[in-house]
Amino acid sequence: MELIYLPTIESPADLRKIPVDELPILAKELRHVICEQVKESGGHLAPNLGVVELTIALHYVFDFSHDRLLFDVGHQCYTHKLLTGRFPLLSKLRQRGGMSGFPNPDESPFDLFTVGHAGTAISTSVGMARGDTLSGEGFDPETNENGRRVVAFVGDGSIVNGVAMEGLNNAGTLKRQFLVVLNDNGMSIAKPQGAISAYFDHLRVGTTYRSLKQTAKNVMGKLPGGAILGDFSHRMTEMMKDAISADSWFEHFGLLTVGPIDGHDLPSLITALIEIKNVDRPLLLHVHTIKGKGFSYSEEDSTAFHSPKPFEVIKDAVKVRSGSRSFTDAYADAMTELMRHDERIVAATAAMPDGTGVDKLIEKFPNRVWDTGLCESHALDMLSGMAKTGFKPFFAVYSTFLQRAFDQIFQEVALQGLPVRLCLDRAGVVGGDGAVHHGFCDIALLRVFPNAALMAAIDEPTLKAALTFMSGYESGLSAVRYPRDSVLTQVGTCEPFVLGKAHQLRKTIEPDLAILGYGLPTIAGLEVAAQLDGAHSIDVYDARFAKPVDGELLEHLLTNDIPVITVEDHSISGGFGAAVLEEASNRKLDTSLITRLALPDRWIGYGSRPEQLQEAGIDAEGIARCVAQILHERPTSIPTIEQPITGG
Secondary structure, X not given: OOOOOHHHOOOHHHHOXXXXXXXXXXHHHHHHHHHHHHHHHOOOOHHHHOOHHHHHHHHXXXXXXXXXXXXXXXXXXXHHHHOOOOHHHHHHOOOOOOOOOOOOOOOOOOOOOOOOOOOOHHHHHHHHXXXXXXXXXXXXXXXXXXXXXXXXXXXXXXXXXXXXHHHHHHHOOOOOOEXXXXXXXXXXXXXXXXXXXXXXHHHHHOHHHHOHHHHHHHHHHHOOOHHHHHHHHHHOOHHHHHHEOOOOHHHHHOOEEEEEEEOOOHHHHHHHHHHHOOOOOEEEEEEEOOOOOOOHHHHXXXXXXXXXXXXXXXXXXEEEOOOOOEHHHHHHHHHXXXXXXXXXXXXXXXXXXXXXXXXXXXXXXXXXXXXXOOOHHHHHHHHHHHHHOOOEEEEEEEHHHHHHHHHHHHHHHHOOOOOOEEEEEOOEOOOOXXXXXXXXXXXXXXXXXXXXXXXXXXXXXXXXXXXXXXXXXXXXXXXXXXXXXXXXXXXXXXXXXOOOOOEEEEOOOOOOEEEEEEOOHHHHHHXXXXXXXXXXXXXXXXXXXXXXXXXXHHHHHHHOOOOEEEEEEEEOOOOHHHHHHHHHHHOOOOHHHEEEEEEOOOOOOOOOHHHHHHHHOOOHHHHHHHHHHHHHHOOOOOOOOOOOEEEO
């Protein structure tokens, strides 16, 4: 496809030079380049295709070099990035040196926050609106026409999040311009769940949507701030009066609501935004869009094309580039087997059924598995209630989203001594999504809870064995972490998990050094031991537990003057290595013999997962470098190199 307008846009100022009736051409170009790039690199496809016109209209009407635009989640920001000068970076989407998949202030001043989690935009926007008002920079139609306007861009899946509700509750108290744009596509990642989603469905197809013109005038008098609205109504066109929602759920939060309006009709979008741009009170614009718009396959199955791997279209069929079996696949199969043999096992996820493999469980056990929507806190509280009634709940969640329910894990699970099981997908570095999705702190968060049993899997048999152990563990919460990576069929023998016991994978007669691996980096440790065989004798252990750690093993190794390297795909602060140091210290052992390899105490950006592991020094090369330095430097101090090696 020949690109006419897109290559000429270096900033939104260039966008505003394009006549409105030519903007659909630009929209078509944007969809083309996004789709072609995601075919090559993978990425968030359907969310971005659905908001092309809406994003164009926002940048056409507002000046976000001055005004504030904040995204919720951020996975629908590709068009925004392409309109703000980042088209040259698209060819390396989610790769080092290219365009990140989420808003990133390091890329552009048009990105205000690095975001990748749901529910945050409204509250953050309220804060910026208050800050601008206090500093005298906020827009006011009477006193500061050149002030900053504030726009929060929110999806219908995010709006149900508890933090979004708190944000709306406070947004309604603002005495200034404040716009929430609700992108209602009838989807979040999967089909939205709950009563609010049902309300949106009703609003799009019900009598309210068809009879706005009859009720617009009555709404003006009913909403809070009616006098202001009455004055505002004189300035509104008939089109905008007709678009005011008569029984909007949001009016109870104090937000005037306009819509639903067609999110793919550019002239109407632009007209609506011009009309509401200067409204001096909180307002919500309800925009109906089609997720995956413009690419037939993503329109038909927006869940599958939410964030696809690289793919190609061959003879009217989509072929995803072949990939090996994943830990998520192994989890779904292992849970299926467990649930078939134990009717007390129930499971849930929070809006990630496809990403966690829970979609397969929902198909097989529809009465015992739930997708709660984007509300991890509710999910944990619900499952704690089920545990109290005698069931065995398993919660499948991305590690990066676990912290969103920390309080519930503390109060309703751990404090009550309830056996809720946490299945932490995408633990460690995650590749192209970068820092917003790295699962780097789950061990540190969970290790503080008494009686917690924290595990990691290295292959499919150990994942299955960990889940089996969890199904029978009743003394408190339990968790198993596993990465976004291919899963090996088997690494060595796999014995049943025994609380607090490591499993030896490689044994030598007189070891020079021992590697204690926690999770998948254990495989790299095995590779290093095999490569150095003959030069050095290295024992390798699958540690299995970060709580409780195998203290007897540590005592055996350290009292025999055997150096220990711990390696993990977790932050060096508070992780498995920290637990090993604490256990050794408690036993009065020589902690100077312990060296920790883990994620460094800084952010690791987007790129491929192998690149990120290499940067952290927890790939085979990094482990080999550490081994060589320890064995050559004994009995001197702990090695210090640029990689994150930290001694006791």
